Structures are given as structure tokens and as C-alpha cells.
Amino acid sequence: MIRYVILALLPFMAIFFQSTLFSFYSIRGTIPDLVLMFVVFFALINGERPGTIYGFLCGLLEDLYMGRLIGLNALSKAIVGYSLGKMQGNVFKENMLVGFLGVLAGTFINSLVMLILFVLVSGSSAIENDFLIKTLFQCLYNLLLSVPIYFWYYNSSHNGLLKA
Amino acid sequence: MFRLLRNKYFWTIVFIVIISLSIMRMTAVPRQEVTVVENIIRDIYSPLQKWTGNIRGNWGGMSYVFSEKRSLIERIEILEDKNKQLSIDNQLLREYQSEAVRLKKLLEFKEANINNYTLVEAVVIARSPSNWYKTIVIDRGKNQGVYYGMPVITPEGLVGKVMQVNNNTAEVNLLTDREMAVGVILQRTRETNGLVEGLGDGNLLRMGNIPYYSSVEVNDRVITSGLSTTYPKGIDVGTISKISREPSGLLLTAEVKPVVDFDRLEEVMVIIDYIPITESDEVEQE
Numbered sequence: 001m002i003r004y005v006i007l008a009l010l011p012f013m014a015i016f017f018q019s020t021l022f023s024f025y026s027i028r029g030t031i032p033d034l035v036l037m038f039v040v041f042f043a044l045i046n047g048e049r050p051g052t053i054y055g056f057l058c059g060l061l062e063d064l065y066m067g068r069l070i071g072l073n074a075l076s077k078a079i080v081g082y083s084l085g086k087m088q089g090n091v092f093k094e095n096m097l098v099g100f101l102g103v104l105a106g107t108f109i110n111s112l113v114m115l116i117l118f119v120l121v122s123g124s125s126a127i128e129n130d131f132l133i134k135t136l137f138q139c140l141y142n143l144l145l146s147v148p149i150y151f152w153y154y155n156s157s158h159n160g161l162l163k164a
Numbered sequence: 165m166f167r168l169l170r171n172k173y174f175w176t177i178v179f180i181v182i183i184s185l186s187i188m189r190m191t192a193v194p195r196q197e198v199t200v201v202e203n204i205i206r207d208i209y210s211p212l213q214k215w216t217g218n219i220r221g222n223w224g225g226m227s228y229v230f231s232e233k234r235s236l237i238e239r240i241e242i243l244e245d246k247n248k249q250l251s252i253d254n255q256l257l258r259e260y261q262s263e264a265v266r267l268k269k270l271l272e273f274k275e276a277n278i279n280n281y282t283l284v285e286a287v288v289i290a291r292s293p294s295n296w297y298k299t300i301v302i303d304r305g306k307n308q309g310v311y312y313g314m315p316v317i318t319p320e321g322l323v324g325k326v327m328q329v330n331n332n333t334a335e336v337n338l339l340t341d342r343e344m345a346v347g348v349i350l351q352r353t354r355e356t357n358g359l360v361e362g363l364g365d366g367n368l369l370r371m372g373n374i375p376y377y378s379s380v381e382v383n384d385r386v387i388t389s390g391l392s393t394t395y396p397k398g399i400d401v402g403t404i405s406k407i408s409r410e411p412s413g414l415l416l417t418a419e420v421k422p423v424v425d426f427d428r429l430e431e432v433m434v435i436i437d438y439i440p441i442t443e444s445d446e447v448e449q450e
Contacts, residue, residue: 016209018293019301020216029367029427030295049173056180065209066294067202067328067335070191073294075184082177114296121192122343138295 006161010038011058015065030137032145033107035062039077040084040106041153044093046164048085055081069121076113080106099150103142111135196312198328210289210333214303217289281396283317283433284308289333298341298364300324300429305332313394315435321400321423322346322388323432334434338362338426339369339401347392348401351385360386360401360420367426369402374416380407386420396438 014034022031035058043051059077063070084102091098115131156162198206286302304310306329316323316336324344328335337344342364348371349357355378358371374380384404390397402422410417 015293016212019209019290020213023291023293026427031293033295035293049176052173052177052180056184061205062293064202064205066292066297066299067198067206068191068297069188071184071186071188075181075188078177078180078184117188118296121188134295 003162011035011061014038015062027141028137030134030141032141033138036106036110037103037142037146037149039081040102041099041150043081043085044088044102045157047088048082051081051085052078072117076110079113080110083109093154096147096151099146100143103146104139107139107142203330206330206333213289213301217287281435282437284436285431285433287431288429298338300336302334302336302432304434305330305334307331309436310334310434315395315438316432317399318424318432323424325394339422340426346395346401347389348386349389350380351387353379357389367422369420369422371418371420374418376414376416378416380404380418
């Protein structure tokens with residue numbers, strides 16, 4: 001039970017920190033995507049189906065909070081959850097590098113899906129902006145935070161509160 | 165192929181994709197009212213965000229006290245100099261203002277002026293948690309008389325407009341958001357009705373559709389034109405920083421550096437009683 005409460009609280013707190021703490025200390029206007037990180041870690045440890053559903057729900061919460069195009073983050077994070085979940089059986093999860101590389105892949109998949117959806121919905125105006133630079137900065141910020149968070153997440157899923 | 169159809173993972177994913185795309189389709193149009201669910205989520209977050217806003221304010225105050233005395237003295241000197249200069253400017257402007265008021269009376273000019281509006285002050289308590297949107301959340305909502313579409317300003321200039329209102333908070337789209345566009349004119353020449361658009365990025369705006377014969381120059385001030393249903397006339401937007409010709413050769417595009425530093429917004433003001441000049445008013449003027 002407590003596991004589910006924490007799994008629900010993680011994206012909730014992530015949105016809170018992204019909208020307050022990190023947004024006031026952004027690097028060149030870019031903030032990290034903690035919600036994405038939790039989806040990546042969850043999918044890496046629990047596999048594709050739970051990963052997809054968790055990604056969808058986390059993304060949906062984010063969309064409902066932002067109140068614009070609902071479904072955008074839900075779909076992109078579900079796809080991230082699915083793709084990272086596919087790797088579940090093939091990687092040594094105890095290696096901290098897995099969290100690092102997972103976040104790297106997750107950030108790029110997420111940005112790419114978001115870009116495609118944006119272009120489909122609102123025309124081509126999204127591409128002309130420095131999409132790549134923004135994604136790179138977000139990647140850096142995410143990667144910086146990914147190692148300590150993955151360390152905690154991995155330990156917690158095996159011996160701690162997140163243990164299934 | 166048939167094996168794929170029998171796979172339950174496959175159906176979960178198909179279901180999620182269909183659900184997401186259909187909600188996206190439903191919410192792709194601009195909405196004035198938010199749904200109950202969105203309202204509830206915002207109302208859960210707003211007290212938390214207000215609380216962190218306060219902590220941040222206190223912390224800022226404390227660090228100010230501890231900062232070096234010398235730098236404070238220097239600052240005071242600079243500010244005193246600036247103050248002197250500004251009071252001289254002010255005298256001059258007051259003279260111009262009275263002149264303008266007299267002339268306007270003479271012409272029976274009916275024009276909206278920024279001094280005539282009721283402003284509600286608000287504190288920025290949160291920002292967009294995503295890199296894709298440029299928004300801020302302010303601590304004033306429906307209960308304080310803030311509604312959808314109201315313009316938001318600072319003493320420096322235009323910030324954006326209210327896009328989502330909850331009971332005690334409201335979300336403001338900044339000018340830099342990619343969904344924003346404002347009708348503007350150049351202050352110096354009063355010409356070039358253009359449109360300033362957000363690029364969804366950092367601190368830069370773009371002014372498009374300027375005819376090639378326009379006398380636009382770098383450092384020209386850009387102000388709102390009043391030709392919109394949202395923004396009053398004469399609010400500072402920014403200064404032209406770069407002009408380039410579009411590939412067609414008939415139009416110019418300019419980069420506009422906004423007067424407001426969108427990364428450092430702390431307090432803003434909402435204009436709560438702007439009623440746009442409608443066509444019937446314009447006919448009366450004539």
C-alpha cells in the first residue's frame with residue numbers, strides 16, 4: 001500500500017519542485033524533468049506494461065496541472081515508459097550507469113515525441129526554435145540529477161519503501 | 165501478426181495511444197474555462213506554492229541583510245544619482261503630459277490611458293514545470309476579480325495575459341510563450357502595425373510582417389497598438405534588436421528584446437477593468 005502512495009507522491013512532488021524551486025534556478029531557461037526521470041526508473045525496474053501505465057498516469061497529472069493540451073505529456077511519457085521498459089530484462093540495473101543512460105535515452109525520446117505531437121497539433125512553428133539546444137540543456141540538467149536519484153530509487157525498490 | 169493482436173501488452177498501448185490522442189483533440193482548441201479536475205489539482209498545489217513563495221521571499225531578505233555593507237553603499241550612491249536624473253526627467257514629462265492632456269481635450273480625443281485602469285497586484289508563486297510552455301502562476305484568482313484574458317503588466321512593461329483562472333490563483337501566459345501574439349506599433353514613428361510573437365524560448369520575441377519600406381531601426385521602442393481586444397494601447401513591449409529581410413524580400417522581420425526580464429519576475433499587476441475600444445466607440449470618435 002505504502003508503495004503505491006509513494007509512487008503517486010513522486011510525480012506530484014516532482015511537479016511541485018519543477019514549478020517552484022527549479023524554475024527559479026533554471027539553467028538558460030531550462031528546467032529538469034523529474035517526472036520523466038521517475039517514469040524512466042520505474043520502467044527500467046518494473047518492465048514495459050507497468051512502465052507504460054505509470055508513464056501515462058504521470059504524464060496525465062502533468063497535463064492536468066498545466067491545463068493546455070491534455071494528453072501530450074501522457075502519450076509521450078507512456079511511450080518513454082514502454083521503450084525503457086522493453087530494456088528491463090536486458091540490463092544490469094544495479095549499475096548506476098543504467099540510470100544515467102536511461103535518462104539520456106528517455107529525455108531524447110520524450111522530446112522527439114513531444115515535438116512530433118506539437119507539429120501535428122499546432123503546425124510547424126515548433127521546429128524553428130532552438131529545439132535541439134533546449135533538449136541538450138535539459139539532458140544535462142536531467143543527467144546531473146539522475147545518478148543520485150537513481151541510486152536512491154534502485155535501493156528503495158529492492159530494500160526500501162518502493163519494494164514490490 | 166495475429167500473435168501481436170492476442171498480446172495484452174499491445175492492447176494496453178493501443179488503448180493509451182487512442183485515449184491520449186482523443187483527449188488532445190478535445191483540448192487543442194483554446195478554452196476559457198478549465199475542467200473540474202484541473203481546478204482541483206491547481207487548488208491542491210496553490211497553498212504549497214504560496215508557502216514556498218513566502219520562504220523564498222524571506223530568504224532573499226535575509227541574504228540582503230548579510231550582503232556586504234560597501235556594495236550597499238555603492239548601490240545607494242548609484243540609485244541616488246539615478247533618482248536625481250529621473251526627477252528631472254519626470255518634471256519634463258509632467259510638462260509634456262499636461263500639454264498632451266490639453267491638446268487631447270481640445271481635440272475631444274477619447275483614448276484609453278494606462279493611468280485610468282484599476283490594477284491588482286499579484287505575487288508570482290510558481291512557473292511552468294515544463295520547458296515547452298512559458299507561464300507563471302500568480303496568487304490572485306476569481307475571488308480577487310481576476311478573469312480570463314486580462315492583461316498583466318509590471319512597471320517596466322507588458323508581461324502577458326491571464327489564460328487560466330482558479331479560485332485563488334491564475335496562470336499567466338508570458339509574451340515569450342509560443343501561443344502568444346500582440347499587436348504593436350513603433351513608438352517613434354507611430355507606424356508599422358506589426359505583430360510581436362513569442363518564440364517559446366528565453367528572453368526573445370519576434371516582430372513579423374513589417375513592410376520592406378518601413379523606417380524601422382534598431383533600438384526603436386515597440387509598444388502595444390491597442391488594436392486588440394486584450395491589451396490597452398501604449399504599454400511598453402521591448403526594443404528592436406535586429407532586423408532581417410524575409411526570403412520573399414517583401415517583408416522584414418525584427419527581433420525584439422523585451423523590456424521585462426521574464427526569468428526574474430516576482431511581482432506583477434493585473435489590469436482588471438480594461439474594456440477594449442470597440443467599433444461602435446470608434447464611430448463615435450469620428
